[in-house]
Amino acid sequence: MIEIFQYGFIVRGLEAGILIGLIAPLIGIFLVLRRYSLIADTLSHVSLAGVAVGLLLKINPLWTALGAAALSSVAIERLRTSKKIYGETALSIFLSGSLALAIVIIGLAHGFSVDLFSYLFGSIVTVKQTDVYIILGLGTLVALAIFLFYKELVYIAFDEEAATVSGLPVKVFNTLFVLLAAIMIAISIPIIGILLISALLVLPTITALQLKLSFKMTLFWAEIISVFSIITGIITSFYLNISSGGTIVLIMLFIFGAVLFAKGKIKNSYAK
C-alpha cells in the first residue's frame, strides 16, 4: 500500500482528486435540487471543445476548457431565461454544437499526441503539478463563493419565487451559480473525464438524499461519499491499471445501489 505513494503522479492525482471530491457536492446538491443536472452534462461537453482548442494551440487545456465552460454557462442561462426557446433545447444546441466543434478541431489537427481518451474518461497520469495548483486555486474560489452565499442559494433552490419576494437578486445568483458550476466542471476534467463529470456531481447527492436528512446533513454525507469514492477509485484504478474516472463513478453507483438496497431492507423489516 505504501509503495504507491512513491509515484509522483499518484500523489498528484490524490491531491487533485480529494480537492475535486470536496467541492463537487457543494455544486452537485444545488444542481440536483434545482433540476439542473443536464446543465452539468452540457457544460462538460462544451469543455471538450475547450480542451480541443487548448491542445491545438498548445495551451494548458484546463484553461481553455474553463474559458469555454464559463462563457457558455452565462450564455445558456441567458438563453434559458429569455424564454425565446425551450430550456432543454438551449442545452442541446450547446451540447451537440460544442461536440461538433471539438470533433472538427481534432480532425483539423490530425489527432493529438496526447491521448484524447484520458480527457474523455479521466486519467490521473495526465495531471501535472500546475494542474493541482489550478484546481486548488479555483476550487477554493468555488467553495468560498458557496460558503458566502450558502443561505441565499438554499433559499432559491427551495423556493425561487419566495426568495425573489424577499428581495434577493435571484437572477444574479442563478448566473453566479452556473458560472461556479462551469468552473467546477472544467477543473474536474483531468480526474474524472468529460463524459463522467455529471455522475460525479449528481451521484453523491442523490445517494445522500435517500437518507432523508436535513439540508446540512445531506450535504455532509454527500461529501463523505464523494471523497471516499474518489480516494478508493484512484487507488483501485492504479492497481488494476484502469481509468480513474470510470472506477470512481462505478464505486459511487455501487454505494447508491447499496443504500437503496439497505433502505428497502429496513422498510421491509418495519412492515413485518
Next chain:
Amino acid sequence: MSVNHQKNIIEIKDVSFSYGNVEVLKNITLDIHQGDYISLIGPNGSGKTTLLKIMLGLIKPRSGQVKLFGQTLRDFNDWSKLGYVPQKAINFDPLFPATVREVVAMGRFGKKGLLKWLNKNDQSFIDDALSNVEMTQYADRLIGNLSSGQQQRVFIARALAGEPEVIFLDEPTVGVDIKTQDEFYSLLTHLNKKLNITLILVSHDVDVVSNEVTEIACLNQTLVYHGDPKKFMKSDYVENFYGKHACSVSHHH
C-alpha cells in the same frame, strides 16, 4: 404596533395585464389599508393570482402603477415588510432535504441581508414564528414528511420569521381537509387581530372566506366589487359569477 385602518399600504392604480392577446386584468384600482384582512376572489382565470404577483413585483403590469408603503414598485426596497405564502400544494418539492426549522429560517434571510449569518436574535424570531403556528414540536422533522396542513403552517411561520407587516397568501387551503382548513383560518384571524398583520388572501372559496375576512375584492378581469363580505354575499355578483354558469363555489356538503 397601533393599527391605522385609514393608512394605505398598497395602492393599485389603473393596472392592466394581458398574457399575449388575452386580457387578464383591466384597469384595476384598489387600495389596501393597514390591518385589512382582504380576500381577492373571483372565478378561475379572473386574474386574482396575477394581481397578487403584480403587487409582489413578480410580474410587471402592462400599464398602471402599484405602490407599496407609499413607494412605487421600482423604488420599493423594504422587502422584509412583505411575507409571501405561495401556492405550495402544487409546486413544492416533497423530496427537498430541509427540516421545518431550516425552512422557517429562510424567512429570516431577506431581513438579514447578504454575507451575514443568523445569530441568536434571529433564532428567537424563528422560535416565535414556530410557536405562533404551533409547530415547535415538529422543528426537526423533514418538511416533506408533514401533512399538507402542517406544511402550510410552516410556510406561514416562514413568512412570520421575517417580521412582516403584510402577508400575501395564494390559495393557501388547496388540498387541505375541512377541519384543518378551519384551524388554518383561526390562525389567520389570530395573525390579523393579535399580531396586527395585514393579510391579503387569494381564494376561489367564496363561501368560506366571506365568513372570515373583513373585506372582499371580487375580480373578473375588472374589479367588480370591493367592500364588506356580508353585503357581497347578498348581492347579485355571487349568482352572476359562481351561480348558474360557473360552478366554482364549493358548498360544504
